[in-house]
Amino acid sequence: MAGSVHIEDLFSSLGDALVTDPDRMLAYRRDQSLLTEAGMPLALVRARDTDDVVETMKWAHRHGVPVVTRGAGTGLAGAANALDGCIVLSVEKLNKILHIDTAARTATVQPGVINGDLAAAVAEHGLWYVPDPGSRAISTIGGNLATNAGGTCCAKYGVTADHVARIKAVLADGRIIHTGAVTRKNVAGLNLTQLLVGSEGTLAVIVEATMRLRAAPTAASTVVAAFPSTAQAIDAVLAIRDRAEPCLLELMDRTTIAAVNEMTHMGLDESAGALLLIQCDGRDAGAEAQTCAAVCAEVGATEVYDTDDPVEGEEFMQARRVALTALERQGSTLLDDLAVPIPRLPEMLSAIEQIAQKHCLVIGTFGHAADGNLHPTIVFDAADDDHTRRARLAFDEMVAECLALGGSISGEHGIGVLKEPYLERMVGSVERELMSKVKVAFDPTSILNPGRGI
Incomplete structure (x- = not known):
């Protein structure tokens, strides 16, 4: 070598x-x-x-x-x-929160800082770090920036890219660059910050980031609604969008509900084809939650429950947070990340169910219904060659269906190695060529994570 x-x-x-x-x-x-x-x-x-x-x-x-x-x-x-x-x-040891500026509502951190640790630290100042991926307790800000991680509040508050002000990074040849500005508005030159966010370590090594904060949220009101099918749950999502703006609107399908119940004994309705978990925040959170509950009932929910109790609401949200862990208890998992236009969600969910039946696989689907980002999770036996082969086929067919519906092959997990074969099919050959030229500008000898993400 x-x-x-x-x-x-x-x-x-x-x-x-x-x-x-x-x-x-x-x-x-x-x-x-x-x-x-x-x-x-x-x-x-x-x-x-x-x-x-x-x-x-x-x-x-x-x-x-x-x-x-x-x-x-x-x-x-x-x-x-x-x-x-x-x-x-x-960069796991670069894990210091360098400065919290309460007046500017920013926090400057090293890339190894755990997302949840930053959220807890700023909460002590009455502030809120919004991006909340499911891995908040274990994922780092640097990793969140590298993949432009999303999470549960994206539809209302945006993804990681919407909360970064400045980045300090090291180029492939060792030079240090600073991108962005702490001002609320900045149109000086090309937006290098947004090029680095989501670049999966292919353009530079992020060593420091200044993240934007918000005022601490008001207490949230929570709604849990069970539906006979995922299609009816999505009908409710579409109807809710016309009458309310919840900060969080999460979906769990029948397979995921059963897995969570088996692990937690929470008593979720296993006869339901789908579960919606909804939270509303702001001054009118209670009234908005009641509107969401009413919409769910109108659309055909078999059970609707709403609460203003923050502890009870958090207990319900825990069901969604442990979805992947619950499915992992059943075998090896291949977690997909697909995003489709919200009106096409019923078609995508139906396709996932058909693909699971076709290949005799367990596929549990959960995700962010408010922005169309699903996480179909294939459960398989990695020690069984045939099972693994079928899992790969199912994965490929789900990606193909997503593209056919005008979707994106990744909403928040990135491309990496897993989805590199599908990238050009989605973005186009000329567009990928432009991305490669951007890569050359940052990394002329292609030593930073070559072959990934671009």
């Missing part, structure tokens, strides 16, 4: 931040994507500060060694999987 004979040079700069023991590197080889390949890295760098990142990139640029940047490893598309002979650059 090019550069392997020069690893001593890197050790002289990094000391014990550099790891070459294969056993110690094993835990850093891959993310949570089971059906994607992972190579064996040349070395692991557990960066302690920006200087470590700069020295690593200078060395890698000099010797032509690829670098795969990694946060907590919670990704689901293989974007943080090691390549043979690469440097895995872990």
Whole structure:
């Protein structure tokens, strides 16, 4: 491997931040994507500060060694999987909240800060960090930026990209750049910040970010509604959009409801074909929640329950938060991330059910009904070659159906290795060529996460 004979040079700069023991590197080889390949890295760098990142990139640029940047490893598309002979650059130790500016309503953080930790820290100042992916308790801000993570409140408050003001990053050759501004409005030059968000470590290594905050939310009112079918649940979603703007509107199908019940014994209605979990916030949260409850009843919900009790509301929301964990208890999982126009959700959900039956697979679907982002989760036996083959076929057919409905192959999990084969089919060949040229401008020798995300 090019550069392997020069690893001593890197050790002289990094000391014990550099790891070459294969056993110690094993835990850093891959993310949570089971059906994607992972190579064996040349070395692991557990960066302690920006200087470590700069020295690593200078060395890698000099010797032509690829670098795969990694946060907590919670990704689901293989974007943080090691390549043979690469440097895995872990930023998990860059985990300081550097500054909370209550007047400007911003927080400046290092990339290894856990999303939930930032949310808790700013809450002590009466502020709210909005982006709330399902992995809030374990995923990092750097990883959220790398994939432009979404979450439960996106329809009303936007995704991670809508909450970032500035980014400090290290280029492939070790130079440091600063993008964006803390001002509310900024149209000076091209928007490099938004290029970095969602780029999955292919353009630069994010070492610091200033995130926008909001005033602490008012107490939310919660509605839980059970429906005979997913189609009727989506009818309710469409009707709710005409009369209210909930901050959260989540869907769980029959398979997911059963899995959550089995794990938690929450007593959810397993006779239901679908469950909607709705939360409203703001001064009129209670009245808005009652409107949502009324709409659900009008559309044909078999059971509707609403509450203003924040503790009770959080208990209901926990059912959605543990959906993936509950399905994982049933076997290996291949979690998909597909986004379709909201009116096309019934067709996508019907297609998923047909694909599950066709391949004799369990597929539990849950997701963000308010913005059309679904997470169909295939449960299979990874030790069984035929089961794995059928899981891959089902995955491919779901992606194809999503594209046929005018959807996106990823709403928030990224492309990584898992969805790279589908990217050009979605964006187009000329458009992908333009993306490649942007990559060259940032990383002329293509050492940053090559072959992923673009």
